[in-house]
Amino acid sequence: MNDRSRSRKPHYFIVALLTIVLGTVAWINFNGGWSGSRSGAGDDGLKPMPSIQLPKSDGAQIKTSDWKDEVLVVHFWAAWCPPCIPEIAEILKAAKRLPKDKSGRKIHWLLVSQDPDWAKAHSILPESALPEGVTSVLDSEAKVSDSFGSYQFPETYLITREGKIAAKWIGAQEWSGNWGEHALQGIETLSREGHVPGQ
DSSP states (O other): OOHHHHHHHHHHHHHHHHHHHHHHHHHHHHHTTSOOOOTTOOTTSOOBOOOOEEEOTTSOEEEGGGGTTSEEEEEEEOTTOTTHHHHHHHHHHHHHHOSBOTTSOBEEEEEEEOSSSHHHHHHHSOGGGOOTTEEEEEOTTOHHHHHHTOOSSSEEEEEOTTSBEEEEEESOOOTTSHHHHHHHHHHHHHHHHSSOTTO
16 A cells, blocks of 8 residues: 555545534434524524625615515525535425415525625526525625524525524535425425424
């Protein structure tokens, strides 16, 4: 065994270990009772969502109050993030399936690009691809993602009508598979009944 192959072994081990740990964290965040962020939490055990004010591609500024009294799915992604790219197509399909809950109340999907400019973001997600109930914004300085504590893109947050973080999902998710079915049911239940399954 040469020195080069010896030096590769620890690297592969570390990568494999990180993959297992991050996958486990994402699984726990979804299946562990839809646990929201508890640090700085209120009486309901959920932490308030940080404020958002970001531009759309037409220059208009959006802010969190634009979706007051609506369940909000906040998804952080970037064109330079390989796992983000296939998930964008899946999350758009999920948003098309769930623009409203069964009682007719709107559910909004906010896709927050971490790209440096709109040209990069639009190379993956053009405005023409956005269905009803989906807004695309640019967080080029990562101020909003930092305020959420998002550093491992993609990451997705489920926000209650009261502006609290009900769940956080780390990494790309299979929105078109069994996981996605479970997630969409939970989002719909939160919108209609004010809680997620198991709470």
